[in-house]
Amino acid sequence: MKNTTKKVAKKVNVKQATECSINCCSTGHKIWSAVALAGLFACGLILGLSYREPVTTRQALSAEQCDAMANEIVNITTQGANADNVDVLNELQERYLSGCAGSLVVIEKEPVSVAEEKSEIMSTCSRIESLLKQRLWPEDSVNYIDHLTNANTYSSIAENGCSENADMYKALALRELEIATALQPERNMDQGDATLVIDTFKKLDMQREAEEFLDKMKQLIDPATDFILKMEQIINE
16 A cells, blocks of 8 residues: 555656656747747848848939939030030939939930030031120110111121021111111211211112212211222222
8 A cells, every 4th residue: 555655656746747847848948949030030130131232322312412413414405415514414314313213304305415416516607697796785885886886797797697687687787877876966977987887888788878878978077088989989899
């Protein structure tokens, strides 16, 4: 009986010890499993960040920077690309595409290549008009000689500029003559003034008007004979 009791007690102790050992090992496994999972997650996060493209590589720009760059691109494109600004334009476009992803630059005029720009050289007559117009005095000048000079300049443009613009510059020359004579009556003009007027009429192919003006000057200012002969030679050339 005593032996039987000891055997039962021993079995109970073995069972309790076994249960305790199993429970203890189960808790340890859970802890280590949690640590392992956490470690795997951390490794995955680190690897993911290492393969992610750095912000500095993308050169992300602010909205204000993108707007300013877009405006500069539009300005250069509108003016037309040339040998001086084509490199700047290309660099701006590359920076805009890399730093302003998703933004849109609206350009109404297509960029002009350097080759196309060189092929569109200004015609000679247009260049003449452009250069001669730089001689013009302000239209609101109150000095009559400025308007006489403008009349002579416009007559030069009409004579040497583009033929399709000749009538317009002829009208402008006559308008300047009218303004000049309003500011300074013909009777108060000198020989220098008369020379400008006659030369203007000559370049406008208005020989009759030039002769009439010279006849009027003969009566008003009584110019020297050599001056009259010179003016007549200019008119009749």
